[in-house]
Amino acid sequence: MRKQELIEKYGEPNTPLDGSIEVTPSEARQLLKIHNNKVESGNIDSFVSLKNINKVYPNGVQAVFDFNLDIEAHDFIVLVGPSGCGKSTTLRMIAGLEDITTGYLYIDKVLSNYLQSKDRDISMVFQSYALYPNMTVYDNIAFPLKIRKIYGPKKEYRVIANNEVINLLKTVPSADLEKSIQDSQDRTINFGKQFEYFSTKYDISDRASKIIVRYKFLSQDDIEARKDNIISQLEQENEGFVQELANKGYSLNENCEIVDPNGEVVKQKHRMTKEEIRRKVFNAARILDLGPYLDRRPKELSGGQMQRVALGRAIVRDAKLFLMDEPLSNLDAKLRVQMRSEIVSLHEKIGATSIYVTHDQTEAMTMATKIVVMSKGWVQQIGTPQEVYHNPRNIFVATFIGSPAMNIFDGTYNGGKVIFQDGYTVDLGKEFVEKHDKFFEFKVKDTERILSVINDKSFENALAYLNENIVPVVNDPQAVNEALPALRQILEGSLQEEKDNLIEGVDEIAMLIEQGDNSKYRKGIKHLLRLLAKPNKLNERDIASLHSAMVFGAFNENKEKEAQVLSYGKNKKEIKAKKKSHKVQTYDINELRDLAEKLLAAFNEALKGPHSIKIGVRPEHIHLDDEFTSKNKTKGFEVTTGVVELMGTELLLHAEWNGADVIAKISTGTLVKPHEQVKLTLDKSLIKVFDNNSCETIE
Numbered sequence: 001m002r003k004q005e006l007i008e009k010y011g012e013p014n015t016p017l018d019g020s021i022e023v024t025p026s027e028a029r030q031l032l033k034i035h036n037n038k039v040e041s042g043n044i045d046s047f048v049s050l051k052n053i054n055k056v057y058p059n060g061v062q063a064v065f066d067f068n069l070d071i072e073a074h075d076f077i078v079l080v081g082p083s084g085c086g087k088s089t090t091l092r093m094i095a096g097l098e099d100i101t102t103g104y105l106y107i108d109k110v111l112s113n114y115l116q117s118k119d120r121d122i123s124m125v126f127q128s129y130a131l132y133p134n135m136t137v138y139d140n141i142a143f144p145l146k147i148r149k150i151y152g153p154k155k156e157y158r159v160i161a162n163n164e165v166i167n168l169l170k171t172v173p174s175a176d177l178e179k180s181i182q183d184s185q186d187r188t189i190n191f192g193k194q195f196e197y198f199s200t201k202y203d204i205s206d207r208a209s210k211i212i213v214r215y216k217f218l219s220q221d222d223i224e225a226r227k228d229n230i231i232s233q234l235e236q237e238n239e240g241f242v243q244e245l246a247n248k249g250y251s252l253n254e255n256c257e258i259v260d261p262n263g264e265v266v267k268q269k270h271r272m273t274k275e276e277i278r279r280k281v282f283n284a285a286r287i288l289d290l291g292p293y294l295d296r297r298p299k300e301l302s303g304g305q306m307q308r309v310a311l312g313r314a315i316v317r318d319a320k321l322f323l324m325d326e327p328l329s330n331l332d333a334k335l336r337v338q339m340r341s342e343i344v345s346l347h348e349k350i351g352a353t354s355i356y357v358t359h360d361q362t363e364a365m366t367m368a369t370k371i372v373v374m375s376k377g378w379v380q381q382i383g384t385p386q387e388v389y390h391n392p393r394n395i396f397v398a399t400f401i402g403s404p405a406m407n408i409f410d411g412t413y414n415g416g417k418v419i420f421q422d423g424y425t426v427d428l429g430k431e432f433v434e435k436h437d438k439f440f441e442f443k444v445k446d447t448e449r450i451l452s453v454i455n456d457k458s459f460e461n462a463l464a465y466l467n468e469n470i471v472p473v474v475n476d477p478q479a480v481n482e483a484l485p486a487l488r489q490i491l492e493g494s495l496q497e498e499k500d501n502l503i504e505g506v507d508e509i510a511m512l513i514e515q516g517d518n519s520k521y522r523k524g525i526k527h528l529l530r531l532l533a534k535p536n537k538l539n540e541r542d543i544a545s546l547h548s549a550m551v552f553g554a555f556n557e558n559k560e561k562e563a564q565v566l567s568y569g570k571n572k573k574e575i576k577a578k579k580k581s582h583k584v585q586t587y588d589i590n591e592l593r594d595l596a597e598k599l600l601a602a603f604n605e606a607l608k609g610p611h612s613i614k615i616g617v618r619p620e621h622i623h624l625d626d627e628f629t630s631k632n633k634t635k636g637f638e639v640t641t642g643v644v645e646l647m648g649t650e651l652l653l654h655a656e657w658n659g660a661d662v663i664a665k666i667s668t669g670t671l672v673k674p675h676e677q678v679k680l681t682l683d684k685s686l687i688k689v690f691d692n693n694s695c696e697t698i699e
Contacts, residue, residue, distance in 0.1 A: 006030055012267075015038070016039060016109070016110045017032070017035040018042075036119060037115055038111075040110050040111070041109055041111060046070035047072055047075075048070075048071035049071070050067055050070075050094070051104045053093065053104075054067070054100075055101050064090055065086075065377045065543070066103075066379075066543075074351055076367060076369045076370075077354065078355075078357075078367055078371050079091065079358075080357075080364040080401075081359065081375055085374040085377065086376075087372075091323055091325055091355060092325075093105065094355065095120070096115065097117065107120055107121070107321060121319050121320045121321070122321045123144075123313075123319040124322075125323070126325055126327070127326045127329055129298075129307065129309070130310070131306060136294065136297055137285075137297075137312075138295065140298070140309055140312075140313055141290075141312040142278075142316070144316065144317055146272075149269040150272060152268075153257040153258075153266065156241060156252055156258060158207070158237075158238075159252065160207075162211070162235075162237055163256070164205060165211050165230075168202060168204065169230065170231070174224050177220075178219060178220045180201060180202075181217055183197065184197035194213050195209035195210045195213045196278070198213070205273065205275050206273065206274055250266070284312040287349060288309075288311060288342075288346070289308070290305070290309065293305060303330060303331050307327060311346060315346070320353065324343070324356045324357065325357045328343075328360075329358075329360075340366055344367050361400060361403065362403055364385070364401075365385045368385055369384065370382065371384070373388060373396075373400065375400075380397050392688065393696065394695050396548070398616050398690070406617065406688070407622070407663060408614055409616075409659075409660050410615075412612060413436065413613045413689070415433065418615055424635075426684050428684060428687070432689070435698060436689075436698055439698045439699070440603050440607050441607065443599075443603040443694065444600065444603045447596055447599050449495075454592060454593050456496060458491065459496065459532050459534075462490045462502075463532040463533060465486065466528060470484075474525060477521065480525070481510060481513045484506055484509065487506055488503060505524060506528070509528075512524060545694065545696075548694065552695040553692070553693045553695050554602075554693050555595065555693065599693055602692075602693045613690065613692050613698075616690060619664055620665045621682060621683045621686045621687075622662070622664035622680055622681075623664070624680060625680060627670065628681050632683050632684050632685040633682075634684050636679040636680065636681045638678070638679050639680060641653050641654065641675060641678055642655055642674060643674060644673060646668070647665075650666065650668060651668055653666065653678070655678075
């Protein structure tokens, strides 16, 4: 099919292609080229959608595992986690600076995996600001606009400029226009060129401003005397421009857009005009309070001013999506606080959708509408700051989010009571007993399911059956067809997620045999052989739960394992890249089975009687015994204070209790000094209990 036929059938060039259409491979290649690799999915509801995103580097190290996130328009999303957790890698994949190994990225419903960064309509602020030292602030902000091409209607700018001058002469009083001419020549008021003054003041094009300057009006009387004649002259010029287009078969619509003989508006890629760029830069400078600094260079600015310039360069593009990679890490503490509020204010003012990366959980808590907590390449929890703080999903989130961090103690659970190491006991009540039992009953069933998938031999049996009963008779369609029902029956008994695709493949082979398509059914059998030869595969949720248990749980006896990467493979292997040997730790099926069996035994024991747990208490939920009067108050316990920090209207008491360093946050109403005995109490309704093995919150 010719290019023009494809355009007529599937839509205008450079617009997103409907992802649901069915075309031949050759047509698909042509269409992707015509539509600039933009494919639209009508099944995506959110503004930005990341589905099953994985990132594996050439040396075999996996940085991001099964990342899933839906972002609504105008959200402020913060990716937070310790260094090396994969948050910046995720941001760079969204920006197009890193390739996505597997998974799908949609920006405004357009599949963006293979779009170049410049075609994703995003703006990014880097940690280092990345300002050009030889350019002024104005040029730094304007730079992305100068190099960017916009796809849009082709216009007749000569007519537009003449119309702007005609409208100006008709609507602006001659006295006001005379005053503007005088101001444009006054160097104490106008620091730029004379025509730029008119462009800015009257919001007209540079071309129109130059026409006004060209007439060299001397006074109000001169304007009045010449005005009608100039308007008539410009109208005649416009008639000439329209006739010039008509001679070529084109016309102008009411917006001065050029229309072809078929009545369609002519479109083209073009650069922004100087006045369009200037308006956008001045608007950004006004929002960011950078007006006085537009003629300075970066070396003449403070850190906060350079940060604002980097933000200005991002916002002038009017991008759909703003990406910020730890933009405040180079600033001092006071300036960071100020810039946090400025970024949030800017986000709200321009109605942006933003994704922000930081390792500072305070930034995450104060800026985000939604937080994504990451560790070791895995998403640990997604939620609002309040949800993540008050209801952490596991012990990592509980200790990472919060300043100071949550206090964690080892203890024993027995029939609704939590017993600390020194015998101190808290009764959590009958309601918690129900939560506890439901939690471990679910964990038992879920772990049994995981083990059943690991131990499932159906794919191996299907592969053996295929090799023994179908491959030897592959050229005999009738014999193959007779053997297919037994293969289908083996696959139907599988517990693995891929079984439906394989069953569909078996049915398709049977259909192709029935249709007499011998070459295709043989290809289908080869495809089945390849799929069945792959090792058993747990779903990503199962891998994530095993990973958390392996890294944070009680079975992690060797703390060095925390630095290893959990991926799914048959054997430990060495991958060579760039002439260097990189050892990549993977875990074979037996290792996963051993861990799952240990977890299952521990979960069953937890349902039978006393077992070890971890107890979490936020610093603000530890109180002075004689000041706290809630019905949820526990009995008091004595500690000897260590360091006492004054934090405004609060005191942070440091002490040691039950083998752990404990921090309590109390008001300054009672003066507590270092190295003295104080009696504390807990709010038992806000105590968090974590399973010692999976490290998940029991709730």
